[in-house]
Amino acid sequence: MSAKPSVVIDLKFSREAMDRALKGAFQDREVIDLGNPDHADKDIAQASYAILWKPGPTLFQKATSLQVLFSGGAGVDHVLTLPGLPDLPIVRFVDRSLTDRMSEWVVLNCLYHLRRMPQYLKQQREKLWHEIAMQPEAREVTVGVMGLGVLGLDAVRKLKVMGFNVIGWSRRKKEIEGVETFDEDHIDEFLARTDMLVGLLPLTNETRGLFDSSLFAKLKQGGALGKPVFLNAGRGGSQVEVDVISALEKGVLGAASLDVFEKEPLLLDSPLWTMENVVVTPHAAAESDVRALFAHVEAQIARYEAGEPLEHVVDRNAGY
Numbered sequence: 331m332s333a334k335p336s337v338v339i340d341l342k343f344s345r346e347a348m349d350r351a352l353k354g355a356f357q358d359r360e361v362i363d364l365g366n367p368d369h370a371d372k373d374i375a376q377a378s379y380a381i382l383w384k385p386g387p388t389l390f391q392k393a394t395s396l397q398v399l400f401s402g403g404a405g406v407d408h409v410l411t412l413p414g415l416p417d418l419p420i421v422r423f424v425d426r427s428l429t430d431r432m433s434e435w436v437v438l439n440c441l442y443h444l445r446r447m448p449q450y451l452k453q454q455r456e457k458l459w460h461e462i463a464m465q466p467e468a469r470e471v472t473v474g475v476m477g478l479g480v481l482g483l484d485a486v487r488k489l490k491v492m493g494f495n496v497i498g499w500s501r502r503k504k505e506i507e508g509v510e511t512f513d514e515d516h517i518d519e520f521l522a523r524t525d526m527l528v529g530l531l532p533l534t535n536e537t538r539g540l541f542d543s544s545l546f547a548k549l550k551q552g553g554a555l556g557k558p559v560f561l562n563a564g565r566g567g568s569q570v571e572v573d574v575i576s577a578l579e580k581g582v583l584g585a586a587s588l589d590v591f592e593k594e595p596l597l598l599d600s601p602l603w604t605m606e607n608v609v610v611t612p613h614a615a616a617e618s619d620v621r622a623l624f625a626h627v628e629a630q631i632a633r634y635e636a637g638e639p640l641e642h643v644v645d646r647n648a649g650y
Contacts, residue, residue, distance in 0.1 A: 335378030335635075336360035337627075338393055340385035341402045343620045355624040364389075381627055382409055390414040398634060400627045403618050404428055404481065405565060406644050407533035420644040421630055425622045429484045432530070435563055435615035436485040437492055439587035440473055440526055443559045448585060448607045466554035468493035474524030477531040477564055478504045478511070479650065481616070485530060497523055501536065521548040526559045533565035534649030541569040546577040557584025563615040566590035575601050578608065589615040 337356055341348070348363060355361075362372045364386070374393045382389075383402040390396075391414065399420045401409050406422055409415070442448075446462045453460055473489050475482050478500040486509055489496045496509055499520045503513035512520035521527070527549060531537045541562065549558035560583050562569055571592050577583040579601075587609040588602065594613055602608050630640055644650060 334359040335397075336362060336374075336376060337379045337381065337631075338362045338364065338374045338377040338389075338396075339381045340364045340383065340389060341381060341620070342383045347620050351620040351624055355621075356628065379627070379631060381623070382412075384408055385412065387413060390416055398630070398640065400630070401644075402623060404432075404616065405532055406650060407565065407567070410644070410646065410649060419640055420646075421627075421640055422642040422644055422650075423618060423623055423626055424480050424642045425619070425626055427619050427622050428616045429481055432481045432563060432616035433485045433488045435589065435611070436528055436530075436561065437488050439561050439609060440471075440489060440494065440528070441468075441492065442587070442609065443526065443555070443585050444468060444471060452606055469495060470554040471495065471525045472497060472523050472550070472553070473526045473528060474499060474520055475528045475530060476500075477529065478506070479530070479532070482530045485528065494526075518548055521545065522550055524549050524558065525553040525555050526561065529560070529562035529564045529568060531564040531568050532650035533567045536649075537565070537568045539568070539570050541574070543570070543573040543577060543582075546573065546582050549583075555584060557581060559584055560586045561588075562586075563589040566592045566594060566613075571600070571602070575605075578605060587611075589613055 337359060339361060345365065348365060352361060352363065362369050362374050362377060376395050377393050378395060378397045379400065380393060380396050381400045381402055396416060396418055399409065399418050401420060401423050404423055406420060409420055444466065446465055449462055472495045474497050475486050476499045478498045486496050486498055486506065497520060498506060498509055498511045499517060501514045504511050529541060551557065560574065574586060578586060585607040589611045590613055596602065596610060602610055634640055
């Protein structure tokens, strides 16, 4: 019986995490892990599958027999911009754990700002005992979710469970039962209704720099929260950070929670670090689990080798 086609891996995970995950993965199949010094000189010319994050510049020159590419994260912008990218199917990483963790971050931060936690934490530091009057209920606050893919749809459902009024936006209109949705022709109407704006967009030519001063100026003012709140856990390239900072300083935005940034790690001199109404997390809202990633890839390889269509294939024209 001929050997199963091999897999080449070039990912960002720690050596410990990779070694642990590979113990039970890809049985009876050769795996060439380019992050493993013992594999540095291995020939990858015959590898059929590649699992990628930000591989070295010569990968595609050396791996000339690839049939399918797998993204090592939920986003694919880092793959689509790789030099020498071959014309092959690219499969996004879709996993229950990753989706749940993203929704946890979104719900946590919406509740954080709803319940005035920045103010209460400031009072705690000052040893001030004072109840903030007139805190709105979730049902009085409209959360606008931009990006209605797998992650966005799950966040919408869980925000509704918490009682928020939720609306959604995507470039092409999507129908979601019980949720009012908008497309790119009606973005101004969507923004004018939004108290909390949640960014879960992929990074494409259309979304790069989308969250800027002109967009923030269109958000709802004087609503239940007084000032709108901006949350972004999609891609750092979708926001213009100087505009985020300016909108916070001028009171166009009342607060923000940011998990992604234009440059990562966030520069040490960024004012975002010390703003009391800003939450900064280090691109950790939905860290990929390497074991779940490998299980996802194995399932897709099994489909492919059985002649079934791959799932979660990237539309290169749309960029996601």
